[in-house]
Amino acid sequence: MLELITSHNELYDLKKVSLETLNKNCKDILRKDPIKIFNFINNQEASKELKGIFLKTICKNPELLFNSNELPTLEKDALVMVLKCDNLNMKEMDIWKRLIQWGIAQHKTLRQDVTKFTHEDFKMLKKTLHELIQLVRFHQMKREEFMIEVWPFRHLLPDNLIEDILRYYLISGSVPHSNAFPIRLGNINIKFDIKIDSVIINKRIALLLTKWIDEKTIVNKQSKKVIYNFNLLFRSSIDGFSSQIFHQKCDNKKSTIVIAKISNSNMLIGGYNPLYWSGNGYKSTTNSFIFSFNDFNDPQSAKLGRVTNSEYAVYCHNNFGPSFGHDLCVPNNSNNWQYHKTSYPNIEVPNSFTISEYEVFQIVKR
Structure with missing residues (x-):
């Protein structure tokens, strides 16, 4: 080729x-x-x-x-x-x-x-x-x-x-004269401070999620500190599985992460929506993604799927929870979710599974 x-x-x-x-x-x-x-x-x-x-x-x-x-x-x-x-x-x-x-x-x-x-x-x-x-x-x-x-x-x-x-x-304050290149990305010391209230994930996984959201760029300083707030909007153990309550709490919030734990396993599934959840029908974006962890204790087990069919990236409807295209479907008042590969790459989860808990966070970077 x-x-x-x-x-x-x-x-x-x-x-x-x-x-x-x-x-x-x-x-x-x-x-x-x-x-x-x-x-x-x-x-x-x-x-x-x-x-x-x-x-x-x-x-x-x-x-x-x-x-x-x-x-x-x-x-x-x-x-x-x-x-x-x-x-x-x-x-x-x-x-x-x-x-x-x-x-x-x-x-x-x-x-x-x-x-x-x-x-x-x-x-x-x-x-x-x-x-x-x-x-x-x-x-x-x-x-x-x-x-x-x-x-x-x-x-x-x-x-x-x-x-x-x-x-x-x-010599303190000395400036290089030879091989004086810009700071290479791998040499930037980025310090992350993540604030998150979750019963599903830890800061280690939260950091990985923020890296997927936020493409790292070259900066002029050798170090910087980035603070991410994971603002909890919805938790099923508190708010239930009602899609109407989900929309009441999340519709007017951009940049949200959905994280769910699959029952009787260490598996996680979720997705990132940079848009609002309000409206009725499909929404287009090239920046959304879905993901899975085969074991939430092991970030290396992650599977990331960035949207390939952007016209069907996100599905918004009052009778459905946070749904990503045809791929990740969240029915109203049900913890039985569906997965079918269409608009995103395969993240290797069952076509049908039961959720024991799910959370929705708005990601805010300061």
């Missing part, structure tokens, strides 16, 4: 559909063979849009590329393309470790133990990594990390860069 859409300019409609498919499924596609794909788009005259889709996915999920056993076969130009990204969600120290791993793998004669390197070994590795080292943001590392992980390889760094880094670490 990639060969087809990069080599035939006349297939405009096919390209458009293919790019849309890639954009929705890029993470799953990259899981199969990330190194081969990145080498391919690096060697082809691929469109900026095509490269952008893959770069965006890798920047959000760098482990797909950097944890691959095939990383040593990633071409140098492709690695340069990734390391130039400001929004790469990876700590600089982890980038450095992978870079050293990649460089050593390019030379079969090099040993893993740097203490056994000869002058010629350093010279050979420095030549291989010279261009890539210029893209590492050493000033964004902690000084302890630098001394432990980078200093043993100091012979790879230009003298003026080492001097600049040491001055930055040792």
Whole structure:
């Protein structure tokens, strides 16, 4: 498919559909063979849009590329393309470790133990990594990390860069002169303070939900504090399962999260609606999603499904509770919910299940 859409300019409609498919499924596609794909788009005259889709996915999920056993076969130009990204969600120290791993793998004669390197070994590795080292943001590392992980390889760094880094670490208020890049996303220390009154989820899951809602962006500061309030609007153990009461309490509130616990299990299901619940019929949005947790004690068990058919993203009706398209249906005065995959990806829950409790929160970020 990639060969087809990069080599035939006349297939405009096919390209458009293919790019849309890639954009929705890029993470799953990259899981199969990330190194081969990145080498391919690096060697082809691929469109900026095509490269952008893959770069965006890798920047959000760098482990797909950097944890691959095939990383040593990633071409140098492709690695340069990734390391130039400001929004790469990876700590600089982890980038450095992978870079050293990649460089050593390019030379079969090099040993893993740097203490056994000869002058010629350093010279050979420095030549291989010279261009890539210029893209590492050493000033964004902690000084302890630098001394432990980078200093043993100091012979790879230009003298003026080492001097600049040491001055930055040792002199208060010093400004970097070499490799002075913007703060990379992975190096931003974001502190979250979440206030939530829930009988279903803890702050750990609440934080994951806010990350799904709020795409992280580059900021100019090295740290910031974001406060999220989960304002409880509705709880079935207090308010019952009446759809009318749900609408009375929630209709005039935007940005709501619905969270439900499936009876006799550790499973959770829910969704996010950025719109109001008032009205009668389907509502369109590209920002809604549904989700499930196979085990609420394990955030890694989460399945996220962002809306694919935006025209049927949310369903509002006084005789139904918080319903998401045709997919998640909440009948009036009933804790028996229905799930059918139509407007969202499959989140792997039964087609019919019983709810023991559900809550609705308005998410407010301050």
